Amino acid sequence: MNKTLVLKVDSEEPDVEKIHVAADFIKRGGLVAFPTETVYGLGANALNAEAVLALFEAKKRPLDNPPIVHVCDVKDVCRLAETVPSQAEALMERFWPGPLTLIFKRSDVVPDVTVAGLDTIAVRMPRHNVALALIRESDCPIAAPSANLAGRPSPTSAEHVLDDLGGRIGAVLDAGPTVVGVESTVLDLTVDPPQVLRPGGTTFEVLLEVLGRVELNPAVTAEKALRMEKVRSPGLRHKHYAPDAEVVVVEGEVDAVVAKVDELVKLYREDGRRVGVLATDETVSRYSADVVKSLGSRSDLSVVARNLFRLLREFDLEGVDVIVAEGVPAEGLGLAVMNRLRKASGYHIVKAR
Numbered sequence: 001m002n003k004t005l006v007l008k009v010d011s012e013e014p015d016v017e018k019i020h021v022a023a024d025f026i027k028r029g030g031l032v033a034f035p036t037e038t039v040y041g042l043g044a045n046a047l048n049a050e051a052v053l054a055l056f057e058a059k060k061r062p063l064d065n066p067p068i069v070h071v072c073d074v075k076d077v078c079r080l081a082e083t084v085p086s087q088a089e090a091l092m093e094r095f096w097p098g099p100l101t102l103i104f105k106r107s108d109v110v111p112d113v114t115v116a117g118l119d120t121i122a123v124r125m126p127r128h129n130v131a132l133a134l135i136r137e138s139d140c141p142i143a144a145p146s147a148n149l150a151g152r153p154s155p156t157s158a159e160h161v162l163d164d165l166g167g168r169i170g171a172v173l174d175a176g177p178t179v180v181g182v183e184s185t186v187l188d189l190t191v192d193p194p195q196v197l198r199p200g201g202t203t204f205e206v207l208l209e210v211l212g213r214v215e216l217n218p219a220v221t222a223e224k225a226l227r228m229e230k231v232r233s234p235g236l237r238h239k240h241y242a243p244d245a246e247v248v249v250v251e252g253e254v255d256a257v258v259a260k261v262d263e264l265v266k267l268y269r270e271d272g273r274r275v276g277v278l279a280t281d282e283t284v285s286r287y288s289a290d291v292v293k294s295l296g297s298r299s300d301l302s303v304v305a306r307n308l309f310r311l312l313r314e315f316d317l318e319g320v321d322v323i324v325a326e327g328v329p330a331e332g333l334g335l336a337v338m339n340r341l342r343k344a345s346g347y348h349i350v351k352a353r
């Protein structure tokens with residue numbers, strides 16, 4: 001196993017020399033993990049089929065699930081997309097750089113493996129100086145799925161990346177924890193009205209405000225796994241975001257949730273299992289379990305989103321067998337949080353009444 005080079009950089013003003021070293025890996029067909037505002041991505045030259053194939057292998061990702069292609073300039077979209085609808089221009093103007101991924105019809109310069117054989121491509125411009133500097137210095141669009149082993153919670157720090165991929169990738173640019181904490185929103189512009197395929201860092205509410213018409217793909221709010229043919233985004237088909245521990249999500253009004261979580265904790269502990277509770281600031285003092293952690297206040301879902309993946313990973317480090325997680329309101333960033341939690345639980349959802 002080769003050692004993964006760790007390049008520590010300032011998140012605002014990254015050291016030019018270190019960016020240069022990282023870009024060199026990309027230019028030679030190598031793999032570099034890097035921070036974005038959402039989560040850490042695992043990057044490869046999007047136009048180099050071999051490099052992208054190596055990326056799928058390093059992550060153990062199924063080849064039918066294409067990565068997002070990252071650019072540092074709106075102009076780069078014209079090379080990757082066959083056409084850029086006027087709606088897209090308005091969205092890029094308003095939300096880029098930022099956590100919004102747009103799906104376009106793809107152009108011929110993109111290798112098949114990069115788009116998993118689809119006729120569409122996912123593109124975004126991240127709002128992070130390290131990511132932007134890396135793309136610029138590499139002088140190519142960078143394909144980058146989240147830098148975790150397939151199925152695991154996405155990495156919000158370089159440590160998470162190394163835990164999953166240490167020794168499997170060339171380098172990681174370490175600029176500390178990410179700010180948004182859940183991945184970008186994926187918006188399909190090849191259908192009318194545009195459709196959110198994955199809720200994320202750009203809220204549905206703000207997209208609706210700008211677009212007037214936009215739909216949520218049924219898989220986004222699904223309470224059980226949907227049949228394959230109904231699922232338009234390949235990534236929605238696979239197991240996702242799951243820690244080693246089993247996850248159960250309890251949804252409902254706060255007091256009912258607390259009572260139900262308590263009941264479940266007792267049941268699992270009677271079974272001899274080590275139980276963790278994923279609570280919120282408002283409820284955390286009301287539980288007794290083996291490990292209790294708070295996502296943050298229910299009144300600030302941006303903090304909840306930022307903490308989610310880190311806490312799921314922490315429960316594993318503490319050897320918890322089962323995590324009983326409180327649901328939060330599915331509005332604003334809460335929609336992305338609930339989507340990830342439900343998937344992490346394999347749709348083991350308990351309604352508290």
Ligand code: TXA
Nearest residue numbers: 038040041066067120121122145146183184233234235
């Ligand atoms: O915030 C993010 O989006 C992070 C950072 C690194 O930028 N990236 C990320 O990539 O989450 P990944 O590969 O883990 O998720 C990409 C999602 C998957 O659900 C994939 O199925 C979907 O985008 N996707 C990619 N290309 C697509 C396409 N042509 N049509 C529909 N969905 C697509």
Ligand code: MG
Nearest residue numbers: 145146147154
């Ligand atoms: Mg991912």
